[in-house]
Amino acid sequence: MVKVGVRITVVVVCCVCVIAIVVVLCGFQRFPVVGTAAAAAVESNAITVVIPTYDRDINMVRDTVRTYEAMDVVDKVILLEFTTGKNRSGHKNAVLLPNDLRNRFEPERFPLLSEAACPYVSSPMMFITDDDCEISEALLQSLGTEVVKRPTALHGTEGRVLDRKGVYNAVHRPRVQGGGTKVAVLLTWCVLARTDTMNVIAKEFREKYFDVARPLNGEDIALSMLAREAYAHDYGWLTWYGFPVSNEGINFKTKSNSLSSKPGFVQERQAITSSFRSLLEEATAPRGKAAT
Numbered sequence: 001m002v003k004v005g006v007r008i009t010v011v012v013v014c015c016v017c018v019i020a021i022v023v024v025l026c027g028f029q030r031f032p033v034v035g036t037a038a039a040a041a042v043e044s045n046a047i048t049v050v051i052p053t054y055d056r057d058i059n060m061v062r063d064t065v066r067t068y069e070a071m072d073v074v075d076k077v078i079l080l081e082f083t084t085g086k087n088r089s090g091h092k093n094a095v096l097l098p099n100d101l102r103n104r105f106e107p108e109r110f111p112l113l114s115e116a117a118c119p120y121v122s123s124p125m126m127f128i129t130d131d132d133c134e135i136s137e138a139l140l141q142s143l144g145t146e147v148v149k150r151p152t153a154l155h156g157t158e159g160r161v162l163d164r165k166g167v168y169n170a171v172h173r174p175r176v177q178g179g180g181t182k183v184a185v186l187l188t189w190c191v192l193a194r195t196d197t198m199n200v201i202a203k204e205f206r207e208k209y210f211d212v213a214r215p216l217n218g219e220d221i222a223l224s225m226l227a228r229e230a231y232a233h234d235y236g237w238l239t240w241y242g243f244p245v246s247n248e249g250i251n252f253k254t255k256s257n258s259l260s261s262k263p264g265f266v267q268e269r270q271a272i273t274s275s276f277r278s279l280l281e282e283a284t285a286p287r288g289k290a291a292t
Contacts, residue, residue: 001016001119004151008276009032009056011207015103027121029083030155042073042140042141042144042145042148043073044073044124045073045074045075045123046073046075046124046125046144046191047073047074047075047123047125047126047127047140047144048074048075048076048077048078048121048122048123048125048126048127048195049068049074049076049077049078049127049128049129050077050078050080050104050105050121050127050128051064051065051077051078051079051080051082051129051131052079052080052082052097052101052145052265053079053080053082053087053089053131054081054082054131054177055086055087056087056100056131057087058087058089059232060131060132060253061079061087061089061131062089062091063208064131064132064134064253065079065091067076067134068134071137071140072137072157073137073140073141073144074137074140074252075122075123076093076123077091078093078094078095078101078110078121079093079094079095079098079172080095080104080110081092081094081095081096081097082096082097082098082099082168082260083096083097083098083102084099085100093221095110097110098154098215098217099216100215100216101215101216101217101219102205102210102213102215102219102222103127104128104188104219105128105188105191105198105201105202105219105223106198106199106202106203106205106206107209109202109206118172121195123194123195124194125144125147125192125193125194125195126192126193126194126195126198127140127191127192128188128190128191128192129188129190129191130188130189131182132252132254133189133190133250133251133252133253134250134251134253135190135250135251136249136250136251139157139249140192140251141249142233143155143156143157143190143192144192146180146192146231146233147192147193147194148226150229150231151182151194151197151234152194152197152227152229153197153227153229153230153231154186154191154192154223154224154225154227154229154231154234155180155186155191155192155193155230155231155233156186156187156188156191156192156230156232156233157184157190157232157233157250158186158187158189158190158232159183159184159187159230159231159232160183160184160187161183161184162184162186162273162283166273166274166277167268167270167273167274168185168221168266168269168270168272168273168274180231180232180233180234181231181232181233182230182231183224183230183232184224184225184227184230184273185220185221185222185224185225185230185233185273186220186224186230186232187220187233188219188223190250191220191223193227197227201223201226201227204226205222205223205226208277208279208283209222209276212272212275212276212279213272214268217265217268217269217272218268218269218273221269221272221273221276222272222276225273225276225277225280226280
């Protein structure tokens with residue numbers, strides 16, 4: 001009887017596991033179909049892609065650039081090559097910049113920072129991504145339609161929300177709803193916005209809050225919080241039953257992130273988030289009555 005009971009238990013557990021897998025897979029099949037007719041709102045050459053790079057496999061970087069340049073929606077690709085790096089792409093739109101990610105989203109300053117000529121971002125939209133990541137054209141088009149709907153917001157595929165105490169949580173991916181979910185921080189490996197929106201945000205950041213972020217940490221926090229509106233959309237990362245999954249429109253070419261794996265990285269992000277929240281709350285708080 002004991003053996004029979006054990007067998008029944010094993011069978012029940014296996015059935016539950018199979019059902020759970022089926023549920024997850026069915027959920028995965030419900031991914032929105034990107035690149036449909038709805039994406040027609042994004043015109044040709046509407047997007048400039050901006051990629052910072054530092055000592056990455058230069059052939060991989062060049063391949064990524066060629067992938068984006070072949071897309072109909074892309075106007076041009078600008079590579080931000082850090083001066084301390086050894087690898088140089090030789091790309092016509094490569095710009096040498098200090099080893100500082102805080103410069104990655106202010107195209108109007110690229111010529112000034114590099115002290116050399118550089119193509120300005122003349123397209124209506126600007127896409128920020130990493131040098132080891134490729135986003136499909138269909139996904140870019142879909143995100144572009146979201147920009148058309150909410151032109152003053154940032155749009156991407158992976159974000160973070162703050163806990164009830166307003167503390168940054170490095171592993172918490174919000175459940176993304178149809179139409180996008182508002183997030184406190186949108187990760188900058190995939191951010192699309194109007195170029196004029198990005199310039200306004202970057203100007204405020206440089207003038208008031210540049211030193212709150214760190215050279216290699218927190219620029220995404222600054223960008224998102226100063227935008228006041230940032231949305232993660234279900235074209236990419238989603239969380240089902242606690243498991244993050246992605247679709248084929250996102251291609252990560254490397255497996256590790258050297259920055260986020262450093263000791264104290266998350267704690268530093270928590271401190272940056274708290275500082276930004278305090279400064280922004282102070283800046284927007286009602287002023288007291290003037291003395292009479």
